[in-house]
Amino acid sequence: MNGETININAALARGPNAFYLHSNADLDCVGSAAALSLYFNNATIIAPSGISHLGKRLLENLKIQAEEQLMSQEGTQQVVLDAQDDSSIGYSGIDWARAIVIDHHRNSGRCKAPVAIIDETATSCCELVWEAIGRPEKVDRNVGMSLMAGLIADTGHLKRGGWKTLEAASEILKSSGLSLEDIQTAFESADDQDMSRRISRLKGAQRMKFERIGEWIVAVTETGAFEAAACHALLSLGADVAFAASQKEEDFRITGRANRLATNAGIHLGEMLNRIACECGGEGGGHDGAAGISGHGDAEAFLGICSQTAVSALKGKTREISSE
Numbered sequence: 001m002n003g004e005t006i007n008i009n010a011a012l013a014r015g016p017n018a019f020y021l022h023s024n025a026d027l028d029c030v031g032s033a034a035a036l037s038l039y040f041n042n043a044t045i046i047a048p049s050g051i052s053h054l055g056k057r058l059l060e061n062l063k064i065q066a067e068e069q070l071m072s073q074e075g076t077q078q079v080v081l082d083a084q085d086d087s088s089i090g091y092s093g094i095d096w097a098r099a100i101v102i103d104h105h106r107n108s109g110r111c112k113a114p115v116a117i118i119d120e121t122a123t124s125c126c127e128l129v130w131e132a133i134g135r136p137e138k139v140d141r142n143v144g145m146s147l148m149a150g151l152i153a154d155t156g157h158l159k160r161g162g163w164k165t166l167e168a169a170s171e172i173l174k175s176s177g178l179s180l181e182d183i184q185t186a187f188e189s190a191d192d193q194d195m196s197r198r199i200s201r202l203k204g205a206q207r208m209k210f211e212r213i214g215e216w217i218v219a220v221t222e223t224g225a226f227e228a229a230a231c232h233a234l235l236s237l238g239a240d241v242a243f244a245a246s247q248k249e250e251d252f253r254i255t256g257r258a259n260r261l262a263t264n265a266g267i268h269l270g271e272m273l274n275r276i277a278c279e280c281g282g283e284g285g286g287h288d289g290a291a292g293i294s295g296h297g298d299a300e301a302f303l304g305i306c307s308q309t310a311v312s313a314l315k316g317k318t319r320e321i322s323s324e
C-alpha cells in the first residue's frame with residue numbers, strides 16, 4: 001500500500017462511514033460501497049439520486065439497505081465512491097473538504113477532498129477498493145461478490161483492462177473462494193430475459209437515425225428507458241458511437257457508448273458530454289467509451305448536439321485497430 005492508501009485504510013477502519021453513491025449508481029459504485037460496508041461493518045450507504053437496476057439487485061441479494069436521504073451525522077466520515085466532485089456525483093450536499101474519495105475516472109481537477117485516490121489507470125473503482133482494504137488473504141464471499149460484480153461490469157465482462165485488473169480479479173476470487181460462474185448471478189435477470197429491456201432494444205433500433213462520416217457511423221435513438229441497452233443494440237448493429245435519449249416531463253437523460261475503434265481514435269465521451277453540459281446545461285461525464293448527460297430540457301435537441309459533436313470529433317480520423 002502506498003501512503004494515501006494506508007491513510008484511507010486507517011480512516012475507513014476507524015469509521016463510522018457513510019458511503020455516497022453517484023446518481024443512478026452502477027454495479028461498480030454499488031459493489032465498492034457494499035464491499036467496504038461489509039468488510040468494515042461500520043457504515044451506511046447513501047444513494048440520494050437513484051441506483052441502477054443491477055445495483056439494486058446486488059444490494060437486495062446482500063440484504064443491504066441504502067438510505068435515500070442525504071443525511072450527515074456528526075462524527076460520520078463521508079466517503080465518495082466512483083465519483084469525485086458535484087458534477088460526477090450528480091447532486092450537491094457533500095462536504096468535500098472533509099470527504100474521502102475513491103475514484104477511477106479522469107481527475108477533473110475539481111476534487112476538493114483532502115484524502116483521495118483518483119487513479120484512471122484502474123478499470124474499475126472496485127480494484128481501488130480492493131487495494132484500500134489491503135488485499136486481505138481471506139474475505140467473506142459477499143465482499144468478493146460485490147467487488148467482482150463491479151469489476152466485471154466496468155471491464156465490460158473482462159473485455160477491457162490490463163494485468164492489474166486481472167491480478168486484482170484473481171486475488172479477489174482466491175481470497176473469497178468464488179469462481180467466475182458464481183459472479184454471473186449478479187448479472188442474471190436483466191439483459192436477455194427482461195421483456196422491457198428487450199422491447200427497449202427493439203424500439204431503439206426502430207427509431208434509430210444514423211450518420212456516416214467516412215468510415216465511421218454515429219447512431220442516435222430515443223427510448224422510454226434502458227438507454228444503455230438501446231446503445232448496446234445500436235453498437236451491435238454496426239454503429240461506432242451511439243446515443244440513446246429519454247424524456248421524462250421536462251427532464252432528459254442521454255446515454256452514450258463508443259466502441260474501441262472510436263476510443264482508440266481519441267473519442268472520449270465522458271469529456272465530450274461534460275463539455276456539452278458545461279456549455280448547454282445539465283450534468284455530464286463518464287468514461288471514454290461509456291458516458292451520460294442529464295438535465296432539464298429537450299431530449300431531441302440534446303441528442304442532436306451530442307451526435308453533431310461526435311460527428312465533428314470523428315471527422316478526418318482513421319478507423320483502425322491500434323497496434324499499441
Ligand SMILES: [Mn+2]
Pocket residue numbers: 028029082104124125154
Ligand atoms: Mn466505475
